[in-house]
Amino acid sequence: MTPTYYLLLSALLFTIGAVGVLVRRNAVVVFMCVELMLNAVNLSLVTFGRINGEIDGQVMAFFVMVVAAAEVVVGLAIIMAIFRTRRSASIDDTNLLKY
Amino acid sequence: MIASSWLLVAFPALGALILLVGGRRTDAWGHLLGCATVIASFGYAVAMFVSSSLAEATDVALYSWIPVDALQVEFGLRIDPLSMTFVLLITGVGALIHVYSIGYMADDAGRRRFFGYLNLFVASMLVLVLGNSFVTLYLGWEGVGLASYLLIGWYTGRPSAATAAKKAFLMNRVGDVGLALAIFLMFSEIGSTSYAAVFAGIGDLSPAVITAIALLLLLGACGKSGQFPLQAWLPDAMEGPTPVSALIHAATMVTAGVYLVARAAPIYNLTETGRLLVTIVGAFTLLLGAIIGCAYDDIKKVLAYSTVSQIGYMMLAVGLGPFGYALGIMHLLTHGFFKAGLFLGAGSVMHGMNDEVDMRKFGGLYKRMPITFATFGLGYLALIGFPFLSGFYSKDAIIEAAFGSEGWQGWVFGGAAMLGAGITGFYMTRLVLMTFFGKERWRELKSADGREFHPHESPPVMTVPMIVLAVGSVGAGFFFALGDRLVEFLAPSVGALSEAEHTALPHALIPWLTVGLSLFGALVAWLIFGRRDVPVERPQNVSPVTRAARNDLYGNALNEALVATPGLWTTRFAVYLDNKGVDGAVNGLAAALGGSSGRLRRLQTGFVRSYALSMLGGSFLIVAALLMVRFS
């Protein structure tokens, strides 16, 4: 089994995440899709590290996880604030700013 | 003396700074300071002119403006006959207009600010003509555009003033893009933008590049000088106070285009195509302006189209290359005198007539305003090229030079120039007759704000400048033409004047034919407007020519057939071209941009998901394009 399959899986996950951002309405789910994209990248990084015979890819994955966690903290705070205001987590409802 | 020539610019610039920053504290003496700075510049220019030899161009380096590796833009001045000629005209006529404005703007609460803008205008114009590189010229170029925008829009209460100011600025921007492109092209091809380096290096470029530069410069010149197809802003610019019209039309802004072409003489000398196009633009514009001038009843609009037409003469002349650079400048100078005089005269009439501009409401004013009438009359005679007045020498020289072109060009350009002279005679005579002669139609009328008209002569602060300009209108042409004085003076800048070896028409015949045609135009105008009353209300949908022809009891069939009907159709066509063609194209472009903007902004739906979609689409396209470039 070559590492290439991991890369393909990673690309597939990334694409699923990207499409999820486009088609889901709930802000939390949209955000989860973004997290899915980040984790797909992690898979890529680790695989490339393996291919290159180094440990750097794994190290980078650590950093990405940390950043993702920080994003979760900030993102949830923002989404929660807007949910408390509007009683809805649908991102289609946040539509005052346009044109 | 020359080393401190930056003082020329510094005086008015300082004046503008003090007046605009100083605010209301300077209200009491602001107008005096405004005049003093320009007069000081004029005095300095005269002193330089008298004391220094200008036979060679002197570059005065001031400081390094934009220094980046290969791109070195020095801020410097070039003192040579061409720039000094312009400096004298700008400061001299400018100073007279400043003095006149003291009286004209006496009742305006913002007079101090007005003088600040006027000073700014003069300073920018001086930078334009004195700069020693195309970038410095561009600086003045934009400065003039900005100051004119402020001045044209002076009467902020009027929506039409706002529109006119905006139009002037935007149409100028179209020209500016041309000029900017020309500058960038010079920089990339020659590696410098200073006159010295560009003119030294231009010969090594390929003909196509030279022509491209020349045409882009022409686009810039058209924008600033109100030449076809960018002429539409100039008549609208009449929305500003009359001294502004005089300043823009006579001494400063519109002459910038002519200056640009004359300054770039070494470039135009190398490209036949470029010159020919300048000539065509000039010839076309001079006819267009003259014909449209016949159609308006607004005294300032008529003068405005007259300016368009006269600048056309100058462009025609400079387009003739070595045959005409100096002649174009000479006409520019004489025109500076008589057109400034005419505008100030028109302003004086308006001053006495509660700011009315409709000539149909004037009439018989010569009795009420003798000085205005006399000075205006002299300006009028000079403009139509009455023998031995200023216009006669300068315009006639251009027409002769035009006839000197080779082949069909001689006939076409010479013919156009001569025909233009005839039409000029017609519309200017019409203007004078309707304003100063005939029945005193204003007696039964009231002005727009309900006051009765009490025409009166203007105060001396206004009439004195008019008298000075009238003297110039009479004598300047003779003075310049005597012994080819101006032509030889300018030779170091634009090269010696070549005389055409043969002309399409016999040499001796041209002046008299021109004068004859002018007088014929004047006669026609007198037949139509001088011998009967002019109706106060302009008939709807009927051209003045037709209506006048119909009402003319003594008019004969010949008159109708030869003058009225073709005149009607030509005028209608010219006005249509002006309103719908060019103006329409510009407005249409703006509308198209606005429309697409209005539609495109609907894409900004406010939905996060659609934004994400555009990002995903964009990134997919970028990646796909990159891979296609790589693997194709």
Add this chain to the structure above:
Amino acid sequence: MLNPFLAQQGGAIETPQIDYAAILPILIVLGAACVGVLLEAFLPKHQRWPVQVGLTLLTIVAAGVALGAYVGDAPEQGITTLSGTVAVDAPALFLWGTLLALALGAVLLIADRSVEPGGAFVAQAGISPGTVQDRAQVSSTGMQTEVFPLTLFALGGMMTFTAANDLLTMFIALEVLSLPLYLMCGLARRRRLISQEAAVKYFLLGAFASAFFLYGIAMLYGYAGSVRLADIAAATAGTDRSDTLLFAGFGLLMVGLLFKGSVGPFHTWTPDVYQGAPTPITAFMAACTKVAAFGALLRVLFVAFESTSWEWRGVLWAVAIISMAVGAILGLTQTDVKRMIAYSSIAHAGFLLVGTMAITDEGLSGTLFYLLAYGFTTLAAFGVISLVRDASGEATHLSAWAGLSKRSPLLAAVFTFLLLALAGIPLTSGFVGKFVVFSAALSDGMAPLVVIALVFSAVAAFFYLRVVVLMYFSEPAPEGPTVSVPGAFTTAAITLGVVVTLLLGVLPAFALDWAGAGGFALSS
């Protein structure tokens, strides 16, 4: 810092050399941000504002002094430190100086409480909009003083972003600068619904963009076996790896950077966020984020992708054209002044990209200068916008600006000057900036692009002029907005912006010299 993972190899690990003097400005800013958080924790409410303002201003000045002290004897070629992850070279120093100066102005706007008691920020972020408590907080004088440390964190992130010499550091810096901005966007005192909406949009799209950025990093890592910019450059010179990885990675990396710079088709967040965010934060974003994003973009293109420029240039051409077109055309019909400046910023991003693509010394120094010039102009413009107010807060709808010159001639004149600078009229910094950028692009063989750029800059002049006409030639609305008398802070910020805009237009030589002081450090 990655050494721990090598432990199983046995033996001591060499500690990385750190040039503390070089990175002192960043350390000061980030350290002060931490101190700011502690102050938030321990100070009583009423003392927080003065102490935080003092600390923040002092920090920026101190960082500036440290920078100035280092610039004096910095090696001309620049250095890399922290195991080569951070490069301190001439462009980085210039960008740091620019960022610090712009941040100083932005902090002055953020700290201002003269136009509104309590400043532009919400008293308690936890209060829901529209409730009784919300109406009470509008008139209270408190504010969420966490804004100050957040600003410093963002500033530290921006400074690191422009100096990052490997892509992982760049990614971390990107997040450090972005996360505080997401939060700060949602902290407006008034109109909190749109403020929160701006925060949500910016956050979701920003996270989306950073996922692309990260995937790009992964692919480039797969291609070059390293995320160092210099190693990627070396790999492009000769490797047996697939070019698919290189170009796909490059494209995705660009998406992240262009998003932050609000360029081209990745601009969609810009108008909404600029409009919704508190105006001082908009000023901070518009000025500093743009500088940081283009600083990083310059470094990536110059250091890592110089040799492949023929492959990617065409694509970036298209991006630049889209950006200029979108900005110039959509700006024409905007009715909100903040949105209008946002579209202006999109158009300017296109102009900046034109300069960035010229991989020459002139392109580098021109773009750096343009960033400096644009930052100050736009900062002052938002400062002016924050002064025009009515009962419900800032009056950003353009109809409220009608006839403003009659109410406040000085303010109208200042704003006109700034708009002229944005339009690129000579004797303003905007002209010099456009001039150097376009001539750099031209001498690197991008003549058609320069023509397009000039045309769009003429189109953009339309909408700047529209505002000028509105201010000068319209009658003021009867119950129009009032122009607040600015306090010392806002006055200082606007004056700073205007003076720099004028100075850079008249005497740009100093800044141009500095911008052209040297290239990127290439050693790793």
Add this chain to the structure above:
Amino acid sequence: MLLSQATGGAALAQEGAGPGLDMYLPLVILFALALGFALFSVLLGPLVGPSRFNKAKLSAYECGIEPSPQPVVGGGRMPVAYYVTAMLFILFDIEMVFLFPYAVSADALGLWGVAAITLFIATFFIADIYVWRRGGLDWN
């Protein structure tokens, strides 16, 4: 990154650097398909579908069943304190990500490593202090 010479890497490098990476090209096509699908479903839906909505259709379906009525107006489905605690948990999670690798190679890093990790923990502690002082740890 510091280059590392991990054991066994070389063999894998040989194995993976082959032609397999060009499979990214089909991947781009996959991207295109995904994008097309997204465009198709986002744009086509409103265009062709009947837009008759009822309450059931508009309600959130993401979490399965309809949420029970809101307990407190102005509150949330659950107290904010839960979120705060969750965020704190994440913070400590992050800390562990770095602490564990350090612990593994503490010997090799020596004194410098101790200093670095102490600084890291101290910086981290600032956030904890902030949460504590602002009452994030009070359950009520």
